[in-house]
Structure formats: C-alpha cells, structure tokens
Amino acid sequence: AIMIVLLIIVGMVAYTTPSTAAPMGKYAASAFGNGFVEGYNTVDTLASFAFCIIALGAMKRIHFASEKEHVASVWMAGAAVAVLMGGLYLGLALLGNHFPIPQSVYEDASVNLGAYVLSQTSFQIFGTVGMAFLAVMVTLTCFTTTVGLIAAVSTFFAEEFPVLSYKKYVTLICLVSLVLANLGLNQIIQVTLPLLLFVYPIAISVVMLTIINKFVGLSKLGMRCTVTAAGLVSAIDIVAQFFHLDGAAALIQGLPLGDSGLGWLVPVLICLALSLVLPGKISGESALDESL
Template sequence: MVDTTGNAQSEQPVEPQQGTASINAHDSDQSRTATKLNGRHRLVVAFTFFSMFFGAGNLIFPPLMGAQAQSAAIPATIGFIVSAVGLPILGVLAVASAGGFEHLASRVSPKFAAVLAFVIIMAIGPCFAIPRTATTSYEMAITPFAGENNRLALLIYSLVFFTLSFILSQHPEKLSKSLGRFMGPLLLVLIAVMFVACIFISHAPLGKPFGEYAHGSLIYGFINGYQTMDLLAALYFGIVISANISEFGVTDIKANRRETGIAGTGAGILLILIYAALSFIGAVSGSIKPANGKNDTGATVLTNLTTSAFGSIGTAFVGLIFVLACFNVCTGLISTCATYFEDIFPTVFGHPVKYRTWSVFFAVFSFIVSNAGLSAIITVSLPVLGALYPIAIVLVLLNLVQKPFSAKFPRVYFWTVLLVAIFTIFDCIIKLLAVFGLSLTSVSNALAHLPLYSAQLTWLIPAAAGIVIGVIDSLIRRNHK
C-alpha cells in the first residue's frame, strides 16, 4: 500500500497494529496474500470513493447548469464531466502511479512537497471543506424550518453532525462497510427518485440557453466543473481507500495501487451518471420555473423540482439528500486528515499523538469554524482554493506525460509550478485583502484585464512559459554534464 506521506512501504505483508490504518484479521472473505479484489468488493470500494467525493458542491453545480443551459444541456454536461470527473480521476491515477502525492510533488522539490501537502490537507480539511459540509447541509435541511440566522439551531445541528461523523470515522479502513454499502447507495437511490420524477412530471419543452450558456455552453460547462475543486481531495482520498483495500486483503504495494486506480475509475463512472442525471433534472426544473442566474443556486433548482413533484415535502426531501452527501464527505475528510497527521506528526512536544486524538482535534476545530456561517467560509475559502487548484492541475498533467516528456525534461516541474504559484498566490492575496476590506483597486482592475481572467484560467499563460523555460533549463543542464 501507500503510506500517508506518499512513500512506498515495504512489500512485506502489513502486520496488525493499533492505529487507524491497522489491518484486522477478522475478514475471512480473502486471504492476506490476495492480489486483487473480487467484483463485489470492487463495487463497494468504488461506492466508498464516490461517497467521499460527492458533497454539496457536486449537488449544486449540475442542476443550475442544466436549468440555464436548457436545450444546450448536453454539451454543457459534457464539458462539466471532462473537468469535474476527468481531472479528479487523473489525480487519483497520478498519485497512485507516482507512489503518493508527496512523491509527485517532490519532482519540484522535497520542501515544496511537504509545504504543499500540509496546505492542501488544511484547506480540504478543518479550515474550509469540513466545516462547509455542516453549514451547507444545515442551510438546506434546517434553515427552511428553523428560519434564517438561528445561531442556536446551527450550534445544535453542527454538534450532532460532527459527533456522528467523528464516531463513524474512527475506523477509516472500514468506511467501505458504512459509506460503500449503505450511505453511498442510499444517496444514489434518492437522486434516482428525483430523476424518475423528471421523466413523468409534466413540464414545458426545454427553452433556449441563457446567461453564460447562451454562447459556448461546452466551455462554460468545463469551467463550472473545474470549480468543484475535487482534484485537491482526490490527491489524498487514496490514503483511506488504500486502507480499505488492504482491509479486504490486498496488501501488496503494486496490487493495492492498481485496485486504488480501479476504484477511482469506478467512482468516476458513478459521478458521470449522477452528473448527467442532475443536469437533466436541472433542465426540467428550469422549464417548470426559470432559474435566476444571479440569485438562484442549484439547491433552489432542486427544490423547485421536488416541490412540483412532491409538494411541500419536497423541501425536506432535498434537505435529506444534502445531509447524506455532506455527511459522507465530512467523514471521509476527517479520516483522511487524521490519518495524514498521525503519520506526519506522530508526536507533538514530545508526546505521542494517535489517530483518535487527531480526529477529535479536526472534528472540534471544524465544529468551531462551521459556526462562523456558510457565507463567511465560502468567501474566505474560494481565493485559497483558487490558488491551490492550478498548482495541482499542473502536477497531475505533467505526470500524465511523464514518460514521453516530463522525465526527459525534469526541470519543467520546477519552473511550471513556480510561475503558476507566483501568479495564483499573488491573485489569492489580492482577493483575500478585498474580503477584509483592503481592496487594491488598481491592481484588481489590472488583473481583470488579463486574458482568460474571468474564466479563472489566466494561470495557463505562466504554465506555458514555465514549460518552455523548463525545457531550456533541462537541455542546458544536460549539456553541461
């Protein structure tokens, strides 16, 4: 298997031990020398992977896209799937083939790998993503009944939410028994109910695309899929999936990596089917009640559809879907972060710190942050995630062409990531200053006039420059040897 730092472990069988990634000997379905999972176990692990990926953001974007794209929903969905599914699955495969994310990032430099790994874990963990799972599900499931700005209700809900998620996360190597066999399939059933309702509900013909989808629905679908930010989570979810695969008996390093890649591909297939269904649901909902691109969200689109199909109970139905999706992701993220920190920081100030202590820390910290409210979390998180995502994309894409290109010109990793990071971090700082009321108007206006800035793709320019410089640098170094 692959350890949490990304370093390949010994190919000796894993000995049972105390801790999170321990392998218990009670599973008699397969021997400890298994070289692959059987079909049933592969399906369960794929469902587990899907459940860890599919959160509130994944629910919100496709329906709103379908509601606005209308008759152009198919090309918009194709673009969305390419970025929302393609990039994360490429991330899973890249990390598996490189022997872990830090091995991949170390092609830039070992210190860079350690810093980037820590920052990503904190971003997809207690600082942003984990607290957002509680606040988003609260907004959808509780706010319609408890009212806006009910701080006590949010406090009670988040306390229960994180307590249950903490309990379930105490055995990350066994998440396939909860997320894979129960929670994930239940979520799919609820979404399938909405899809079937769309087939039979009476609605007007799909109209013309409007808003940003009126021109170039394929490219805008791609951009919205890019904003799901699932690639960052994909870089580390393999930690937990690897432990679950080991729990089923596949402990050999190469076999475990192969099964992790297969699980990622299976999760990708499930995501494609669900995104297509949600886009269709959104298109039908938009034909019943047109979506307001400025004020409505994907949650509004889903609520409009379920209200038309099921009446007032539809609001509770959508709320349940959001709670399940967010709870699955929260549990997966707590497991991933605690496993990573147990390996990187086994002691703190000379005292041993086990998985359970780290999981308590992440659950409590996330509980505190979640009570700041959804709006505050999203406002601060978007610039940070926007800075990290292009760096991750560059690393994954360079790994994709490792044999024919990147291995021959190894300096492309350093220069490409360096130039992309300079731009994205600078842009992040400007946006964060604006969040806290320190707007630099002239700088912001200058950035806004850069090519592709509105599409959040300006980083492609420094990336291209970094590749050219990296090739030249590699050739110079090679000639001086």
C-alpha cells in the same frame, strides 16, 4: 448517490425543455468560466487527495497476486470513480439547465443557485416530502465525504505532528467543523473562496503532471515551473479580485481566459509542454515528489 440519480432522472422527465432565459450577471460574461470556478466549492479534487490516503492504505492490506494486478486495480477504481462522478455532475448540470429559474432569483446575491435548483426541484416534484428527501440525500452524501476527510486529515496530522493523538485530532476537527458549518453556505463559500482559488489550480496541475508522468518522462525543472505558474497566476488573480488592484487586474485580463477565472490554464499548459522537452527528465511514481 442513488438518491441524487433518482432526483436527476425524475427531474429530467418533469422538465424536458431547456430554459430559454438569457444568462444574467457574471454568467452572461462567461458561463463556462464561472461555472468551472464555482465547481471549486465542491472541493472534490482536494478531497480526492485525502481519500487516496485511505483508499491506498486499504488496498495495501489486500493481498494481490502481483504488483501489476495492484496497479491495475488502482487504475480501474480511479477510472470508475471518474466516470461515475462525471456522469453525476453532468446530470446535475442538465437538471439546472432545464429547471426554470426566475429573474428575481438571479438578481438576489444571497441565493445560491445550485442549492435553489436542488431544493425547488425536490419541492415541486415531491412536495413537502421532497424536502425531507433532499435533507436525507444531502446528509448521507455529505456524511460519507466528511468521515473520509476527517479520517484522512487526522491521520496526516497524527503522523506529521504527533503532539495530539489521532482521536484528539478527530475530536478537534469535528468541533471546528461544527462551528464553521453553522455560518451558512454563502458565508462558508465567501471565506474559503480565496484559498480555493489559490489551491485548486495547483492541485489540478499536480494531477495533470502525475497522469502524464506515468507515461512519459518530464523535466524536473519543467514540473516545478508548471506548479509555480499555477500558484503565481492564482495569487495575482486573488489580489485582483479581493484587493482590487488595477495592475493585477490588468495582468490577469491580459492572459487568455483571464476574464473567465481561468487565467492560470494557458501558462500551466505552456510550462507542461516545456516539461516534455527540457533536459533532466524523470519518471515513475516518486518522480513528482522528487521534483517538487
């Protein structure tokens, strides 16, 4: 993380003027929507579910003075991570906004713009040493995430499907990941995008429900409708994008923000609002698990 912050700071000093180039391609139609959807590829929200298993397990081994102190520590840790990660991504966004990208790069579908900005910024600021710097930065950043995910996923499968031991699940996941990693970034994104388009809106809905339900009671029926709406609209959107069915495409385009890839958002917010007024309200830490 320190290396990424250093690159952002030096890059902002080197490129002080925002790019004047007009958005091209899909970004011309909806820069925010496409940027938001491409953020799914970071898998940060999904990874956070896995990391919570490790983090909460570690915190349970800490002897807090009281339950209140335990809960406060969890909230403080979560808030700190949210602020720091938000600042990091904001810095990367500003760096991308200031870095000049040639039109030929925009038009080349094989180029990943995020990877291009990072690699070219490192090269132009630090030269060939910058490329080594970037390699070390990406390796360290991805290594910590990878270790956490492998540990969390292996723990889950070892507990739920004890056909294999924890170590065997770790070995299997590492081998499968090694094969998939060599497909290349664009190919990995192409393969995983349909799954992410379906899972991410559901995950975001669950996060919103969890946070709100900590403060107010929500209807069990309303919570189920919220998650169902997220999954249903996302499934229709995937059918429209990858199977090119006109009926599905027309339905998605008829939704608010449908042309931005965020057609699920308004239906989810409506169902979330209904959760506040429908009968059968429940609240507490297990409320969401109970309702879903």
